[in-house]
Amino acid sequence: MRIESVEQLRKLEKKYRGETESHPVRVHICYGPGCLANGAQEIGDRFRKVIKEKKLKNFKVEAIKETGCHGFCERGPLVVLEPEGTFYTKVKVKDVEAIVEKSLGKSEIIESLLYTNPADDKKIQRYKDIPFYAHQKRIALRNLGQIDQTSLHDYIAAGGYQGLAKALTAMNPNKVIKEVELSGIRGRGGGGFATGRKWATCAKIESDVRYVVCNGDEGDPGAFMDRAIMEGDPHTVLEGMIICAYAVGSTQGYVYVRDEYPLAVVHLQKAIEDAEAVGLIGENILGTGFSFHIAISRGAGAFVCGESSALMRSVAGEVGEPRAKYIRSVVKGLKDKPTVLNNVETFACIPVILSEGGKAFSKIGTPKSTGTKAFSLVGKIENTGLIEVPMGTTLREIIYNIGGGIKDGKPFKAVQTGGPSGGCLPESKLDLPVDFDTLTEAGSMMGSGGMIVMDDATCVVDVARYFLSFLVEESCGKCVPCREGLYQLHQSAVRICEGKGTDDDLEIMQHLSDMIVIGSLCGLGTSGPNPFLSTIRYFRDEYEAHIKEKKCPAGVCTALITYIITDRCTGCLACIPACATDAITGKKGQVHQLAQDKCDRCGACYAVCKYDAIEIH
Amino acid sequence: MIKFTINGKLVQADQGDMLLTVIRREGIDVPSQCHHQAVEPSGACRLCMVEITRQEWDGWSKFVTSCLYPVEDGLMVTTHSAKVIQLRKTIIDLYLARHPNSTEIMRLASEYGVTRTTYETVADGDDCIMCGLCTRICAHMGFSAISTVGRGHDKEIAPPLKEAPTDCTGCLSCANNCPTNFIEFTRDSNSLTIWGRTFETLACSQCGKTTITRDFAEHLSKTRDIPIAYFEVCDDCHRKETAKTMGRVVNWTREVQA
Amino acid sequence: MNFRFVVNPEVCTGCRTCELACAFAHPHDGKPGKSRIYPIDGGFKELWVPVTCLQCDDAACVKSCLVDALKRNPVTGAIELNREMCVMCMACVAACPFGCALLDPGQDAVVKCDLCGGDPVCAHFCPTKALSYVPIEKKDRIAG
Known part of the structure; x- marks a missing residue:
């Protein structure tokens, strides 16, 4: 069936919403990456089987929705009963029967599966009341957890493609661009360039062909915002792209997805096919005469291919190396044609900007960074997961109110934002409002939205070393400062971690970093030394401890620590078999001995000791 | 005709000319390893970087690879500013660590007075400088x-x-x-x-x-x-x-x- | 193109002054370079032929160049080699059916006659005027 007009789309929305709401209760099973890994698929299968067996009167199998990521990955697998919003956490296959019998059959709530608020040990039934969700505002992630991942039916029922309908019928391309400019939205991929201005520039350039490309090459370690959107709500990305194409006058678009996201490829492919089948993509969209095609371009997962010029070369089938951009890609991009490249999350916000108006969007967040931003909150934090908050929310609010604070109540040490080339911010910066400019000023960056929280057992020198090693591997290797410079920077960091650092090292590293920043070809290189620069800025004493005192204060760098068995040892023998190098000897009931020459500092004894008898020095 | 200055001297060039072409035409020696007229400039070696500024930039300047930066009216180019030389030396230093046996790199190093590398010599570093x-x-x-x-x-x-x-x-x-x-x-x-x-x-x-x-x-x-x-x-x-x-x-x- | 390079072997004595003139006109590194013209034995008694580039209309050297380093100078009519563009693939050296694209081992480069930019030095020095650079007569020009 083709949707021939906007009126028909509106009618369908009404009809589909009615169909969705006709289910007295809907089971939303989170099929996000985290929950899937924990067995969401089996839970879904079990639900269908049990429901079939029990022959529930009021419940149809269609009311089971395989939704995108709910965000609260820490508590997965998640099952939500809508419209009530009853939130079941850490659901296991064996719980399914009880849920069907009690919650679906008799509207009873299973207390044991509810979330317990650590603040007061009370159970919370609805997810909206859980602090993790209560402090969030979802725009880009609005449909995640609310609709069946790839269902066009559900997307339309949730008001999908209405932004496009409005753009195509009530606005000319110029007005669409004005609306986006009015919203103040800045690119969510990391650069933070004003999206409206980008579109306006592209639209103004004389050219027969223009391209719209969606950057789904999310490569930051620990980041999965774009993945969640592409997998859980692919239609919103497509809708954003179609609106953009209409605004700038493009007829061909590409979604660049890394092949490490196979599910995103499958879901996007299905979404494109479904949208094509009803005439939302292709020739004469919604009977308005506007045509636009979208193809998926699969990347091989090089981090550098998230950089715009490298991405475009990769889409064109060339080696994914950046080229120097004294001419911007919006002027001369894919196949040397004007190209709008936006990140997944940016495109996901566009339909909302169109349907709700740019002004409403601009009121969220701060004046210079409007709207909301999705973050993947990971590391040593209680509530790991996917979140979205208004710009300007402070790091403290994110980490403590939403994230629930540091794991096991340990002290906070640093938070790393902006992916590998971002930076580490210390406790003194916790009250910084998170937006593009303040983070950059503080020596970190917004990046695409990775947020890694570290506790006091994290050595920042080791963290810098790790991120540098990532960047050395992921540098495209084209220009010398990035390829050789980052390598040498990493070598220095390794030396310091191994206790071989000298006083000169820091000075050499600082100088080299400055040179890499001004000398590198693309953003990966110019931001490459950030792991070092931000840590030396806030944690110089820790570097000095490694170099001068040959000590790792956090007890991480194996070359600089020794394990010592103290008098607290009860002689329980537990550590002896744990030691792989047979360094520990001793008899039951007597304090054990640790031979330092045999110890390889793996920490296995430390982990098994129940009496805190082993200390790290 | 585009008019701009190189090291204070007023020069003229055609629209679309790259800075390096004009710099060399003026007889100024700016090194490069990855440049060849037959092919599109790539900007890989970064040796030809120069410092540019404009009157209206109010003292602010930036560093660009001259091989692929097109000439602009009113540009003020400095080919051997202190920072540029520092940058070139650093690149040569890095080259020297990676390709200690390359005669070409040694020639370049001696030209810029880099006698030994500051960095750790890369084990089994060959002579390919990846200029492409x-x-x-x-x-x-x-x-x-x-x-x-x-x-x-x-x-x-x-x-x-x-x-x-x-x-x-x-x-x-x-x-x-x-x-x-x-x-x-x-x-x-x-x-x-x-x-x-x-x-x-x-x-x-x-x-x-x-x-x-x-x-x-x-x-x-x-x-x-x-x-x-x-x-x-x-x-x-x-x-x-x-x-x-x-x-x-x-x-x-x-x-x-x- | 108002001039034409004319070779008249009938008066060539094989003195090789042209070769010297060419080498001195195209020096490299302060030394005389490789000559682009060679008087060669024509196979008959007292017959020498100064062989140099004919600046062919449909030149094999130009066709063989994959990087467009060889281009005709519209003013002089000479096919000039842009040394900066040359990638030393030797295609032109191999392709020229008259053997007039040459490898200069001294400077590791391909060289060919460029008519000295419009004033061929060899013609100046040729004692017998076997080489001359003469204006093209009007009727020739129209015909050509």
């Missing part, structure tokens, strides 16, 4: 027989799958343009071997001197409409033939006139 000239020239000539492989510090130049490249014609342009002479090839009496593939070389039908490879000649003959027979005689013998042919004509006119 070979792959760009190969692609520009229409072969694309070799390309960069991998990424990061371990990136290298190789044919597809590191097997003998089927698209190579043995023209040797890669080896002939390698700034550090890293690309090796061997010659035999009637063959040459490069990138693990052996090519038959053509021998002059008259003196036996070897010329280009049969693959290259056939490629030129096919794509450029040049008779293959042209390639079967060497240039020396071609000149002798030309002299003989013209000699016959002249002699004939002599006889006719007599």
Whole structure:
């Protein structure tokens, strides 16, 4: 069936919403990456089987929705009963029967599966009341957890493609661009360039062909915002792209997805096919005469291919190396044609900007960074997961109110934002409002939205070393400062971690970093030394401890620590078999001995000791 | 005509000219390793970076690779500012750590007064400085027989799958343009071997001197409409033939006139 | 193109002054370079032919160049080699049927006659005027 007009789309929305709401209760099973890994698929299968067996009167199998990521990955697998919003956490296959019998059959709530608020040990039934969700505002992630991942039916029922309908019928391309400019939205991929201005520039350039490309090459370690959107709500990305194409006058678009996201490829492919089948993509969209095609371009997962010029070369089938951009890609991009490249999350916000108006969007967040931003909150934090908050929310609010604070109540040490080339911010910066400019000023960056929280057992020198090693591997290797410079920077960091650092090292590293920043070809290189620069800025004493005192204060760098068995040892023998190098000897009931020459500092004894008898020095 | 200054001197250039071209035209020595007029500039070596500013920038300046920065009216270019020299020295220093045995790098280092590397010498560092000239020239000539492989510090130049490249014609342009002479090839009496593939070389039908490879000649003959027979005689013998042919004509006119 | 380079072997004595003139006109590194013109034995008694580039209309060297380093100078009519563009593939050396694209081993470069930019030095020095650079007559020009 083709949707021939906007009126028909509106009618369908009404009809589909009615169909969705006709289910007295809907089971939303989170099929996000985290929950899937924990067995969401089996839970879904079990639900269908049990429901079939029990022959529930009021419940149809269609009311089971395989939704995108709910965000609260820490508590997965998640099952939500809508419209009530009853939130079941850490659901296991064996719980399914009880849920069907009690919650679906008799509207009873299973207390044991509810979330317990650590603040007061009370159970919370609805997810909206859980602090993790209560402090969030979802725009880009609005449909995640609310609709069946790839269902066009559900997307339309949730008001999908209405932004496009409005753009195509009530606005000319110029007005669409004005609306986006009015919203103040800045690119969510990391650069933070004003999206409206980008579109306006592209639209103004004389050219027969223009391209719209969606950057789904999310490569930051620990980041999965774009993945969640592409997998859980692919239609919103497509809708954003179609609106953009209409605004700038493009007829061909590409979604660049890394092949490490196979599910995103499958879901996007299905979404494109479904949208094509009803005439939302292709020739004469919604009977308005506007045509636009979208193809998926699969990347091989090089981090550098998230950089715009490298991405475009990769889409064109060339080696994914950046080229120097004294001419911007919006002027001369894919196949040397004007190209709008936006990140997944940016495109996901566009339909909302169109349907709700740019002004409403601009009121969220701060004046210079409007709207909301999705973050993947990971590391040593209680509530790991996917979140979205208004710009300007402070790091403290994110980490403590939403994230629930540091794991096991340990002290906070640093938070790393902006992916590998971002930076580490210390406790003194916790009250910084998170937006593009303040983070950059503080020596970190917004990046695409990775947020890694570290506790006091994290050595920042080791963290810098790790991120540098990532960047050395992921540098495209084209220009010398990035390829050789980052390598040498990493070598220095390794030396310091191994206790071989000298006083000169820091000075050499600082100088080299400055040179890499001004000398590198693309953003990966110019931001490459950030792991070092931000840590030396806030944690110089820790570097000095490694170099001068040959000590790792956090007890991480194996070359600089020794394990010592103290008098607290009860002689329980537990550590002896744990030691792989047979360094520990001793008899039951007597304090054990640790031979330092045999110890390889793996920490296995430390982990098994129940009496805190082993200390790290 | 674009007017701007290089080191304070007013110069003129055509729209679309790159800074480096104009700088060199002015006789100023700015080093580069990855630049060749035949191919698009790439900006890989970063040695040709210069500092640019404008009146209205109010003292602010930035660093650009002159090989691919197009000339602009009113630009003020400094080719050897303190920071630029620092940057070049750092790059040379990094090169020196990676390619300690390269004579070209040593020449460059001594030119810039870098005597020893500040950094850790890279174990098993070879002489390939990853300028990418070979792959760009190969692609520009229409072969694309070799390309960069991998990424990061371990990136290298190789044919597809590191097997003998089927698209190579043995023209040797890669080896002939390698700034550090890293690309090796061997010659035999009637063959040459490069990138693990052996090519038959053509021998002059008259003196036996070897010329280009049969693959290259056939490629030129096919794509450029040049008779293959042209390639079967060497240039020396071609000149002798030309002299003989013209000699016959002249002699004939002599006889006719007599 | 108002001039034409004319070779008249009938008066060539094989003195090789042209060769010297060319080498000195194209020096490299302070030394004389490789000559682009060679008087060669024409195969008959007292017959020498100064062989140099004919600046062919449909030149094999130009066709063989895959990087467009060889281009005709519209003013002089000479096919000039842009050394900066040359990638040393030797295609032109192999392709020229008159053997007039040459490898200069001294500077590791390909060289060819460029008519000295419109004033061929060899013609100046040729004692017998076997080489001359003469204006093209009007009727020739129209015909050509």
